[in-house]
Structures are given as structure tokens and as C-alpha cells.
Amino acid sequence: VAALPFGHALWAATEASAQGAAGAAGPTTLPSGLIVRESNPVNLEFPFSRLEGFITPTSQFYVRSHFATPKLDRAAWRLRVEGAVERPLELSYEELLRMQSETRPVTLECAGNGRSFLNPPVRGVQWAEGAVSNAEWTGVPLAAVLRRAKVKRGAVEVVLEGADTTELKSVPRPAGPIHFARSLPLAKALDPSVLLAHQMNGAELPVDHGFPVRGVVPGWYGVSSIKWLTRIVVTEQPFNGHFQTVDYAYYERRNGLPSRVPLTTMQVKSEIARPAAGESVPAGAPYRVFGAAWTGDDADIRKVEVSTDGGRSWSEGKLLGKSARGAWRLWEYDWRTPSAGKQTLLARATDSRGRTQPMERDPDRDNYMITHVLPVQVTVR
């Protein structure tokens, strides 16, 4: 494949990652298939080449933890709602569950998903393509809780804070231990799709996924879907928390000046589940290329295209099922494999706002938002 764009030089790494689970020096896998990227804190990757249905089984849903996993007691758990509200609240688990719940499929993707494919390497958990999963979440709309607390006029943001806490070691950092926390603009917090989820795929939240309650923010990178939620703070000033300024942010150029902005909405992206990188496929035969595609809020996936000639020409694949905003869309492409040799597949998605995955990596994104088209190399034999 000639002239693959910036960020593609680590093809060898792609292959190594995909095969790592089997190799002697590769990462270990759990019986469920989850790939252990880090065990302390717990960071587990969905084996994306095993993608089957629209819903990721809970046992295979990727796990992203920043600090030690808090083990919260259901009876003692309280959700405090405070700050710029007329009626500060403290809700027990039972009180929350007595409120009206909704169920919706939501895809969460870690903002660092695909990081291991970058060249030069970047800091952070070295995810391959499986720091993304899709589950059915059941929870109380955040908007309903905010209505109960009566948000004051002049409020601008809503901070979700988890029980997970640590003293950071990197610099700059706040003094002393802090909790993981992130804010949403008030309008997003009031969007009826944002849930305080207490169930995942029809069962109680597992501890690794935020038991007893996790914020679930459709269309935004997973970092905003705060696990082990214990506090909601409505603010009258923008919240510049550590995890949206120093970390989980990137530089955007405006007037030629790099300006640091928080990571928020997921960017349009597709991934190929099968063939997996390094797979052998039969020559001169039909092969069903299969994957998923997703995008940010207020948009749907409109098209996924596949290229087998390094991006010179593209053929449209077929979108499967129906569009559910905030959830990924599965897709397939019927490939007639050529004669024996190395082949490289590319996939790119386009959404309802006309945004298409870029071919080149924007280096100002540093170690986040890896959405440029990545090659999957296979052997036809």
C-alpha cells in the first residue's frame, strides 16, 4: 500500500496488538475475552474482532478506570445535588429507583481508543480498537433530577463527580486528593437522553462499570459518563476541572493560535471488526467485511465506505439494523477477495452532518480522538 497517511507507519504495531492476545509477550485476556491493558487501575479492552451483535455483552464491555475501584455500599450510597439549585437534594438508591427510568442503547468510546496505532507512540493506556462498546442503559434522566433540585437562573454547567479519588502525581495538579469529575453545559445536562444509569443490559451495574449509579452521556466520549456517581454540582461559572483542561483536552487552531479545549462529542468513526488485522482469508471468494460506525450527538451515521486500494477508490457498504442516535451502527461490505497476496482494507464513515473520517492524523489531538482511517492488513491465500 503506497503513501499511507500520517500515523500509519506503526502498521507492525497494529498487527502485534491484534495478535498480542495469542502471543507469548502479548497482553493477557480474561475468560470473557476482555484484554487486560492494565490491572491497577482496571483497564480492559473489548476484543473488537469478536464483535457480534448490536449490544456488547456486559462481560465483554470495555472497562476504563482512572483510580482504584471504589466498592460502594447500596444502603449507604447517596447522590447529593448541590451548587446553584433552589433545593439541594440527597437521594438514596431507593429514592432514585422510585423515579421514572428509561432504557436506551448508548455507545461509549474512550477518547484514547486506537492509541496504540499512533506513531510516534503517545502516553496513556495503549488501547487497540476495542475501547468502545455499546450497551442498553436503564436510568433516571439527569434532567428529572435537576428539575427536582430546581436549577437557579444563571447556572451554566453541571458537574458530575464520582466516588473514585486519588492524589495525582503528574504536573500540574491540584493539591491533595481529588475525585474524578467532569462538567456538561447546562443544555446538554437537560437533554433527556442523559441518564443516571443503574442498570446495564437489564441487570444491576457491575462494580467496574460504576455501581450503583453511572452518568451516561450519549454522543460524548466515555470520560464524561462518570462512574460511581455520588455528587452533582450545578455551577454558575464554567468548570475547568483537571480532566477537561490539563487532561482529556486537545489543542484547536483558531487564527493560527492553538487553544486548549475539552474533549466532548465523539467524532465520526468506523472500525473493521472482521477480517481482523493479520487474518488469512481465502482467495477469489466472497468475504463479509463487518464492523461498526458511530458519531457525536445530534447526528447519525449515513454511510460507510470501504477501500481495498489504499484509498484511491471507495465502495459503499451496507448499514445494518436501524439508526439509534447515540448508539453505533453495524455495517457490512461484501468483498470479493483477489488472488493471493497481502491486502489492506480501509473503512471510512460519513455522518448526517456530512462529516467524514479524515485520512490524516491531526497532531494537535495528541493522545486523543484517534479517528483517522486506519488500515487493516490481511493475507489472501
Add this chain to the structure above:
Amino acid sequence: VAALPFGHALWAATEASAQGAAGAAGPTTLPSGLIVRESNPVNLEFPFSRLEGFITPTSQFYVRSHFATPKLDRAAWRLRVEGAVERPLELSYEELLRMQSETRPVTLECAGNGRSFLNPPVRGVQWAEGAVSNAEWTGVPLAAVLRRAKVKRGAVEVVLEGADTTELKSVPRPAGPIHFARSLPLAKALDPSVLLAHQMNGAELPVDHGFPVRGVVPGWYGVSSIKWLTRIVVTEQPFNGHFQTVDYAYYERRNGLPSRVPLTTMQVKSEIARPAAGESVPAGAPYRVFGAAWTGDDADIRKVEVSTDGGRSWSEGKLLGKSARGAWRLWEYDWRTPSAGKQTLLARATDSRGRTQPMERDPDRDNYMITHVLPVQVTVR
């Protein structure tokens, strides 16, 4: 001295810093008395114990540089004014000098001034108490240039950008080389006191102080007074430049949540120039304690108090000269020295907004805004 507050444990360091210039292992000094903290980039400290008059001689004015010093050619220099303006400008040095200039005394303090006294040590240039100086600056009000360019409705900030440039090594960082730059809210940029200075103490700007033109922002930490100014960008969104988000920022607690905010206005502060730390003074005699005090914009120094008993009691000193907003105020205190022994002097300033220097260090300020009361220990003999 019993129970000196947080940040005071490094008293030994205070003494070492003050005496360093003379000691074998201490920093070198230039013939002017400037203390060399770093030579590449050039970071030179005013020998604060040699404070004499209201105006710091240019040869003794502290120098803070982040990257290599740009040597700009007067004839080739241009100041571009662009972004959200009706009439983008490109001014030559002669064109700028043909505009009406004003002269005003302005004190600049590095946000890291006093850093070497912190315990535990923090990163950054290890300034003692002399990263502060006061000069008469002559320049064209920034507001006049902005009027010529006609700021568009909807503009919110004004970015000043220097010619100094480098590729950062710390993380996170933007990709590729960037220029040193910082923004002012539009209201501050339109304040008539903000100058595009082309003279310092009645002569052309020396290269280390930003030749040919430096922004001078009274009442704000020196970091905003951009040297080697070549571009002004008016923005319609807040500018989150590297040097006001990742660097030159600190954490402020709101609702118990640390929120990162840029360093802007100088905090109320006094420093003792004489006696110097470690100095010997005669017992049972009158001694003129002498120093300077300053504060942020829209405020004046109202009072400087001195304590010789570790902060249990305070006596008011005398403010010298007249108040000039944006410039420091010299002060003195007639001390009747006691009998022989170690003595510790403390000074604290209060400004017209009723703000007094704190006795304790706020650790969320990390390596910046060192304004808590620092002890000066002397030997009475």
C-alpha cells in the same frame, strides 16, 4: 520563631538564596548586580536587597525569558492586528511611533517570584524575591491601536503574541513550534493603562526587555506583558492558550471542586529589601526597615505592617511617595533593634480592597503566586 506557617520550613533556603551571590556555589551576578538564574533562556533577577528608588534602573530590571531571545530588526518589524476586526492592520515601527504615546510607571512581577522559598520545592526558575521591578514605560495605548482596527461586535478577548517561539517539550503541548502568547479580556485590553511600550525608563527597549515593542499590562503578572510583540489577534471565543491553561494557571476551589484558572492580576504583597536575610544589625539602635509593596489592578496599597514577634503583634510602617496605580509603593519602618540574638522580621501589606497578605500558603497555587508572609531572619549583635 515558633509556629511559622506552611511554606516557611525552607528558611535555610531563604538565607542561602540571599547569600548565594557571595558564596562559592551560589549563582553568578552580572556587573549591574543582576543575579543569573538561568542563562539559556535568559533569566536574571533584580538584587532586591539593593532596592533604592521608586524606579528600577533598566540595567537592574529583572529579565524573564521563556525561549531563545529573538533579535528583531527595527526596519523589518511589523505589528499585525487581525482576527475579529473590521480593518486588519500592519503597523511598522515608525507608524506606531507616530501615534500618541504615554508614559507611566508600571511594576512587573513574575508569577513565580519567591518560588525558591517554597517547601517542598516546586518546578520553575528558582527566583528569590527579586523577580519584580518597576520602570517607567512609554508606549501607545493598546486601546488606540484597537480603535484603529475597529474591533467587531462579539469580540471577547485580545491575544498578544510575541516573536519568541519554540517547540515545547513538556506534556501536554500543541504540535510543532508555538509562539509565546496570552490573552486579555476585551475590557482590560481597552483599559487606557495598557501600553504597547517602545521605551523603558526613557530609552529604547533593550533586546532582553522585548525590543522593539512590549505589551505592558499594569496590575497583571508579568507573563501577560508580552515581549517582542508582533501580532495582536482579537477573538470571538475565549482563548485557552497553553500559557494560561496548562502553564501560568492554578486551581481555585469552587463547591469543593478544583477548577483551573489563568493567572491574571497580581496579588497584594510586600517584600523587605533591608535588612537582607542573614544581615547583621547593631543591637539597641534605630534601624530603617525598607521595602516595597504592590497589588493588582484597580487597587492601591493602603498599609504595610511589620512584626518582630512572629506575627503576634504588628506595627504600621510608613508609605513613601504617592500612590501610582499599577506601580509599587515604597515603605519604611523605624525599628528599634533589641539586644543581641536572632531576630525575624515579617511584613504584610493591605490594599484598598481590604485584601491582606495571607500568613499561610495556598497549596493549590502550586508554583505560582507566592504571596504569603515570608520571614527575614537577621542577627542582632
